[in-house]
């Protein structure tokens with residue numbers, strides 16, 4: 232930020248402790264009016280905690296907040312709202328059954344006509360805001376039937392119903408397709424041009440350097456750098472975030488040795504995984520295969536079926552048809568699939584993976600407790616074995632946790648993602664199904680998760696990764712399968728993987744598997 236840009240909002244010396252964890256340790260943040268400001272830091276650095284202090288959810292133990300140069304107390308979310316501060320959280324807060332109009336008016340005084348609520352005035356106000364930033368948003372459709380990109384827009388419309396001075400967006404593009412993310416970037420630029428500051432949290436450094444004017448980096452709860460994006464670059468930001476440590480090398484040395492509950496390759500010629508199942512809107516069917524050692528990237532727009540396909544193979548949804556591993560059909564539910572060497576990392580880590588009231592340690596061991604039997608014949612698990620496993624996973628993925636006995640809910644978002652992934656490390660896996668493996672995960676941990684996936688494939692598993700991050704898809708996959716409305720529209724071998732083909736296929740254009748033309 233230029234010295235001449237007087238910050239309209241300045242936080243200094245902000246400190247916040249959760250039990251033994253010092254989440255913020257004298258952090259500072261200065262935001263200029265109308266600036267797009269990036270808040271950066273590794274998982275657990277304190278970004279969400281700082282946001283929650285700004286939004287009046289947490290009270291800091293020390294520090295000062297100044298608004299327009301005057302000390303301000305943000306005692307509650309309502310106080311933050313009154314100051315013109317708006318928050319768009321990672322887990323969106325729309326009521327699923329309400330449309331954009333009803334959602335826009337939640338918590339506000341509805342316009343009245345005599346004793347009645349004036350529905351027409353309600354709609355007109357929301358339509359007026361939407362016309363500025365999201366003219367295509369269907370205002371009368373329930374939030375649950377909107378795409379993730381439309382839901383983001385509905386949230387932003389709601390945030391702008393009253394004049395806003397700052398809109399805070401916590402990883403807003405992590406579940407958006409490329410086109411939707413570009414649309415959101417355009418809205419961010421427009422807000423800034425109109426004088427509204429945007430505080431933008433993202434682990435995608437390419438988008439940060441393209442979109443943001445200023446940055447602040449947090450590490451271990453402290454502000455370790457801030458300035459103009461134009462005066463730095465990606466490497467400079469990564470060095471600030473990590474403190475200069477090269478985590479990739481560290482993680483490569485880890486190698487867990489646990490009981491191998493599943494016999495590996497039996498030498499049969501059958502593909503590691505094959506599925507011929509009813510699929511698609513009319514149940515027309517899909518045929519999908521993956522070989523040992525492959526990393527198959529699954530790509531598709533929202534509604535294409537990539538997450539459903541993984542759930543069917545995993546057994547979380549009943550499938551009609553035949554799914555085989557090494558030529559032998561899968562029978563039974565999830566437990567028998569785990570015993571056959573399947574592993575699954577779900578997209579929605581909160582709902583599907585972290586709901587149980589368990590410690591981090593127990594939650595890591597949960598999907599395959601029988602691996603930790605005290606003795607083969609005893610149906611009880613060995614706590615020391617679980618502890619050793621948890622400690623090793625925490626070390627390999629650099630899980631930032633005050634204690635492995637704490638609840639997973641005390642972990643930062645990115646560290647929760649490491650937990651649901653880390654569950655499957657050190658096991659002999661035949662088929663690894665992963666949905667959005669690095670959503671919300673910082674750059675260093677992303678490289679570690681990719682390295683683990685490559686190692687799992689090299690050990691003989693078929694790895695299938697659904698991702699909406701096209702850079703990740705291209706970097707990680709040895710083959711790319713694109714789905715559109717429940718049909719496979721492209722199956723690209725390694726030398727045919729190409730961004731243009733992938734995007735065309737995602738929109739339903741059939742693409743043939745030909746190698747790209749030489750330049």
Ligand SMILES: Nc1ncnc2c1ncn2[C@@H]1O[C@H](COP(=O)(O)OP(=O)(O)OP(=O)(O)O)[C@@H](O)[C@H]1O
Pocket residue numbers: 249250252253254272273274275276277278279280281631632633640641642643644645646671673
């Ligand atoms: N309610 C809580 N109880 C205990 N510890 C917490 C709580 N909320 C956050 N923490 C801890 O505070 C630290 C900072 O977490 P925070 O969520 O602010 O990180 P973050 O920078 O937003 O990370 P991410 O990029 O993963 O979202 C972490 O060590 C986290 O485990």
